[in-house]
Amino acid sequence: MSNDKNRNPKKSKWIMRIILLVATVIFIYPLVWNIIASFKSNEEILESPWALPSMLRFENYIRAFADASMGEYILNSFLVTALSMFLLLVLVIPTAHVIARFDFTGRKLLHNFYLAGLFIQPVYIMIPLFLMMSDLSMLDNRFWLSLVYAASALPFSVYLLTGFMRSIPKEYEESASIDGCGYFRTLLNIIVPLARPGILTVVIFNFFTFWNEYALALVLLTSDEKKTIPVGLANLMQIQRFATDWGALFAGLVLVLIPTVTLYALTQKKLTEGMSMGGLKG
Amino acid sequence: MKSKRKTGFILLCILPTLVIFAMFIVYPVTQVFYKSLFSSSGFGSSDQFVGITNFIELFSDDVFIQSIKNTGFLMLVVPVITLLLSLIFASMLSFGQLKEKHLYRTIFFFPSILSFVVIGILWAFIYHPNMGIVNEIMKVMGLDQYALTWLGNPDTVLWAIAIVMVWQAVGYYMVMYLAGMDSIPKELYEAASIDGANAIQQFVKITIPMLWEIIRITIIFSINGVLNISFVLVIVMTSGGPNNSSQVALTYMYQQGFVNANFGYAMAIAVVVFIVAIILAFISNKLTEREAL
Numbered sequence: 001m002s003n004d005k006n007r008n009p010k011k012s013k014w015i016m017r018i019i020l021l022v023a024t025v026i027f028i029y030p031l032v033w034n035i036i037a038s039f040k041s042n043e044e045i046l047e048s049p050w051a052l053p054s055m056l057r058f059e060n061y062i063r064a065f066a067d068a069s070m071g072e073y074i075l076n077s078f079l080v081t082a083l084s085m086f087l088l089l090v091l092v093i094p095t096a097h098v099i100a101r102f103d104f105t106g107r108k109l110l111h112n113f114y115l116a117g118l119f120i121q122p123v124y125i126m127i128p129l130f131l132m133m134s135d136l137s138m139l140d141n142r143f144w145l146s147l148v149y150a151a152s153a154l155p156f157s158v159y160l161l162t163g164f165m166r167s168i169p170k171e172y173e174e175s176a177s178i179d180g181c182g183y184f185r186t187l188l189n190i191i192v193p194l195a196r197p198g199i200l201t202v203v204i205f206n207f208f209t210f211w212n213e214y215a216l217a218l219v220l221l222t223s224d225e226k227k228t229i230p231v232g233l234a235n236l237m238q239i240q241r242f243a244t245d246w247g248a249l250f251a252g253l254v255l256v257l258i259p260t261v262t263l264y265a266l267t268q269k270k271l272t273e274g275m276s277m278g279g280l281k282g
Numbered sequence: 283m284k285s286k287r288k289t290g291f292i293l294l295c296i297l298p299t300l301v302i303f304a305m306f307i308v309y310p311v312t313q314v315f316y317k318s319l320f321s322s323s324g325f326g327s328s329d330q331f332v333g334i335t336n337f338i339e340l341f342s343d344d345v346f347i348q349s350i351k352n353t354g355f356l357m358l359v360v361p362v363i364t365l366l367l368s369l370i371f372a373s374m375l376s377f378g379q380l381k382e383k384h385l386y387r388t389i390f391f392f393p394s395i396l397s398f399v400v401i402g403i404l405w406a407f408i409y410h411p412n413m414g415i416v417n418e419i420m421k422v423m424g425l426d427q428y429a430l431t432w433l434g435n436p437d438t439v440l441w442a443i444a445i446v447m448v449w450q451a452v453g454y455y456m457v458m459y460l461a462g463m464d465s466i467p468k469e470l471y472e473a474a475s476i477d478g479a480n481a482i483q484q485f486v487k488i489t490i491p492m493l494w495e496i497i498r499i500t501i502i503f504s505i506n507g508v509l510n511i512s513f514v515l516v517i518v519m520t521s522g523g524p525n526n527s528s529q530v531a532l533t534y535m536y537q538q539g540f541v542n543a544n545f546g547y548a549m550a551i552a553v554v555v556f557i558v559a560i561i562l563a564f565i566s567n568k569l570t571e572r573e574a575l
Contacts, residue, residue, distance in 0.1 A: 012481075016378045023371065024389050027453070030404045031392075033415065037407075049413045091302065094295035102292055110296065117307055121510045123532050124556065127539045127548055128313035129306065151306040154299065183291040212397035214514050219540060230399040234518050237403050246407075253400050264395055268388050271395075275457045 031257070038250035045246045060247035061255070067245075070252050072225060073232035077256075080142050080217075080228055081210040084149035088157060088206060089199065091150060096161035097191055101173070111162065117155030123215045130219045140222040148220065149210050157202045164198030165191065204267050211259060229256045318553045322546035329546070336550035345526050346551065349534040352440055353555065356512050356530065357562055360447045361504035365497065367448065368455035373485055375456075376463040387460065390453035398450075398511050402518030405446045409433050433520050436527035443515055443528060450511065455500050462496045463489060498570045502563045509559065531555045 037045050038060055040053040064070040098104075099111050129148065130139070138144040168191070176190045192199070214230040221227055227235075233252055264271070321332045340346050371390060375383050393401065408414050409432040417429040432442045466489065474484050490497070513532040516522055522529035522537070531551055539548035 013378060013380070016374045017380065020371070020374060020380075020386050024386065026449070027389055027393060029415075030408060033408075034404055046413050049415055049418055091299040095299040098292050098295040102288070104289075104292055110300075114303070117303070119506055120307060120311060121506065123510055123513045123536075124552055125307065125310035125314060127535070127545060127552070128310035128317065130540075131317075131545065132310065132313070147302065148306050151302050154303050154307075183288070187295075208395045212395075212399070214397070214399050215510075230397050233403065234399045234514075237399075237406070237518055238521070249403070253403060256397060256400055260395060260397070264392065268391070272387060272391060272457045272461075275454075275461065 034250055034253055034257075038247065038254045040247060040250075042244065042246055045250075057247060060251040063245065063248040064251040064255060068236060068248060068252060069224075069232065070229065070255055073227055073229040074255060076142065076226055077211060077228040077230075080146050080149070081207060083143065083146035084153070084210045085203060085206060087147055087150035088153050089202070092154060092157045092161055092202065093192065093195075093199065094187065095154075096158055096165055097187055097195075099158070100162045100165035101170075111158070114155045114158040118159070120152075120155075122152055122213070126215055126219050129216070133220060139220060140226060142221070142226060145217065145220050148216060149213060152216075153206045153209060157206065160205070161195070161198050161202055164201070165195055168194050201270065201273075204263065204271055207263060208260065314549050314552045314556070317546055318549040320546040322544075322549075332546070336547050337554070339547070340550055340554065345529060345534060346531075348526050349522075349529040349531045349551075350554065350558070352527075352529060353509075353512065353531040354558065355440060356444055356447065357505050357508050357559070360444050360451075360508050361501055363444075364448045364451045364504055365455055365500055367452050368459055368500075369490075369493075369497075371452065372456045372459035372463055373489060375460055377481065387453075387457060391457050392453065393450045394454035396450070398514035399518055401446060401450055402515045405442075405449075405515075406433065406519045409442055433528075434524055436524055439520060439524070439528040443512065443519065446515055446519075447508065447511055451504065451507065455504070458496060458500060459493060462493045466492045494570070494572065498567065501566045501570065505562050505566065506559060509555065531558075 033049075036052060039056045039058070040060075041057060044051065044053055099107060133139050133144060133148075172190050172194060173186055176186045181189070212230060213228070214234065217228045217231045218234075221231065229252075233249075233256060236249060236252065317329075318336055319331060319333055320329045321335070322329045371386075375386055380386070409416055411417060411429070411431040411434070414432075416432060420426065420429040430438055432438050470488050470492075471484055474488060479487065509532060512530045513536070516528055516530050516533045517536070520528045522533050532555060535548045535551040535555070538544045538551065
């Protein structure tokens with residue numbers, strides 16, 4: 001990409017660098033500020049927003065766990081995220097496999113049907129979902145919530161995984177079939193291992209969605225002890241119980257960020273690759 | 283014999299998924315439209331068919347009018363700013379050939395994986411009149427008189443929320459554009475350079491047309507995404523205040539449904555939002571239609 005016909009390539013590079021560095025600060029500073037604030041006392045947060053804490057107050061974290069049930073919320077979030085992921089994979093892998101490989105009437109229709117679902121935001125349907133699940137006594141139940149999460153993740157996951165599975169060479173299945181491998185064994189023993197990178201992409205993308213989801217958890221879980229951490233944090237913010245304990249509120253924010261940041265650090269390359277896979281090849 | 287087993291396998295693979303998707307996603311969507319025609323407290327027997335009464339009432343409801351204006355504002359302003367910034371950043375990273383390109387990409391993308399709740403809480407403190415860094419920066423720059431209660435002022439609250447939405451999404455679209463830009467044949471740029479086209483001309487004449495299909499997709503994604511994130515941000519940051527000046531249609535829907543138990547009315551709001559979103563997507567699709575290069 002020799003764009004170097006610019007009269008002053010070095011200078012323009014540095015102008016770009018300065019703009020990008022300013023943007024970097026804007027993107028990253030809120031989080032840095034959050035982490036710093038989570039170790040401060042209330043007075044320090046209020047009076048010197050720029051300063052570093054005079055000492056690291058880990059007791060903010062202890063209060064977040066002890067007084068604000070952050071520990072329970074985090075456990076609930078892990079449970080719901082793991083269950084949703086399991087249900088999603090059980091549903092999406094066979095479906096994507098069949099759509100990618102088998103010729104049957106209505107295949108295209110089925111694929112487009114799921115794609116259309118990309119435009120349904122969970123917030124749209126929270127009321128009818130609430131009413132239906134209330135009629136069926138499915139409210140305040142982490143299993144049913146997880147199934148709803150899995151269902152709402154289907155459009156994007158079907159899209160991503162069928163695309164990936166189409167790219168697996170057919171020869172593997174053909175030779176498996178010659179060896180007398182049935183459809184199920186082919187799916188389990190041949191396709192699933194070969195599709196692992198695609199499945200991993202589905203898992204990574206949906207982890208963030210499941211872990212962060214707020215609107216549905218807000219209305220479908222009613223009892224306090226089942227709430228997930230986004231709902232717990234938003235409640236704290238709203239009832240202003242923490243108006244006098246910002247330190248613990250910021251500690252809570254850091255706690256919900258830890259799994260997100262960890263997974264992002266481990267997978268960011270994969271994630272941005274998946275973005276271009278999902279976003280471009282439609 | 284073989285084909286029977288094959289049919290069985292296909293059905294077994296697709297049916298459970300289809301049933302669950304139909305039950306938890308498709309059926310609720312149809313219910314939104316159906317229930318909007320009822321006066322409903324929600325629980326079965328008390329539903330009464332009222333036709334389009336809910337919709338007629340909506341348009342004499344000042345809060346609803348305000349909320350739909352706010353939603354429309356965000357649906358127009360946020361995608362335009364977000365996508366423009368994303369394009370600019372992506373082209374800087376793609377053409378700048380900076381060694382630290384991947385670092386920027388990683389950092390800019392980061393906000394788009396955060397929980398909207400965390401983002402809302404963090405930014406509520408960034409805008410905080412006393413301890414917020416926005417006002418601190420204003421003071422440092424000697425602009426004290428412009429230091430405001432950003433979220434408590436009807437004139438600024440919607441822009442304040444719009445900025446958060448842009449902050450959250452820029453990196454996401456940037457990564458999409460970056461992938462597209464990196465796949466544009468380099469010869470095109472080389473030829474243009476030889477013909478004496480500068481960077482801006484190359485951007486307008488080569489990059490934009492080559493990315494056009496991706497840009498169209500991202501416009502629709504972005505308009506649609508505004509609905510979801512504005513709901514959470516408004517609930518967390520302002521609860522629709524002050525005086526409904528930051529109320530968006532879906533938070534009003536939530537309020538009518540879950541606070542006032544006015545479910546039929548709430549569904550009518552959802553229907554209007556749905557139609558507005560479709561119309562906007564349709565218009566942007568028409569406006570951006572052009573022959574591919």
